[in-house]
Amino acid sequence: MPFDPTSLTYDSRGLIPCIAQEATTGEVLMLAWMNRESVARTLETGLVTYWSRSRGEFWVKGATSGHRQHLVALRIDCDRDCLLALVRQEGPACHTGRRSCFFTELRDGVEIDLPEIQPRHPADILGRGAVITIT
C-alpha cells in the first residue's frame, strides 16, 4: 500500500524514534527522533532529517558539520512506532567525533570507553596473496 507518514504511531509529543544503522557494516550509529514532517522530508530529500527536541526545529543531520546521513532504506517496525534508517554515513555520526554514539560499554559493572575499531580489509588480517578454500 502507498506509504502515508500519518499512518505511523507517534508519541504524545508527535515524535517517533529512529535508529540509524550504517548500511555497509551494520553498525548502530545513533537514535534520534522524527515527527511526521521530518519523515516526509527524509524520504523526499534522501537526507536523514530528525526533529531536534532541544532546539525545537528540523535537524538535517550534517547540515552544519557535513556529517550527513544518506538514506539507503527506511524500515518500519511491527507496531509502527519505531523506524530503522539504513544510511551511508559521511564522517562520524556522533557529535563527539566518534563513529557511533554507542562507544561506552558496561563490563563487570564498570563503564569502558570502547576503542574505535575500523572495518578491516581481509588482506590486513590474512596478508596479501592469502588463499581461502571454501569447504
Add this chain to the structure above:
Amino acid sequence: MPFDPTSLTYDSRGLIPCIAQEATTGEVLMLAWMNRESVARTLETGLVTYWSRSRGEFWVKGATSGHRQHLVALRIDCDRDCLLALVRQEGPACHTGRRSCFFTELRDGVEIDLPEIQPRHPADILGRGAVITIT
C-alpha cells in the same frame, strides 16, 4: 567508573529506549523500553528485561514464548538517554514470528514486506571447493 543505573537519563515516565541487536549478525531486532529496575535486572540476570508500557509490568523477553534475549553486551550512548543491547536471540524476536520487528521497508513510496533472508554460508554462494585469493 562503576555503573549506576540511576546515572542514565530517563524520560518523564522514567523510561529509556533500548535497541536490541543480534550480536553475531548485527541485525537490529527491536526497540523496547526499560526503567531503572529493568536495567539492573538485565545486568544481574543476563536476560534482557524490558518494562512493558502496555501491561505496566516487567517483561523478561521470552519468559512466555521462550524467545529469550541473552545479553552479550550493554552499551550507552553519548547522551546517556539510549541503550544498545547486543544479544544472542533465541528464536524470532518479533511477536509475529519474524526474526526482526523491522520487516517492512519503504521502496518508491510503497511498503514492502521484506523476505526473511537467512545468513548464508559462503559455500551456498560460491560453491564448495571455491578458492578466494586475497589481493
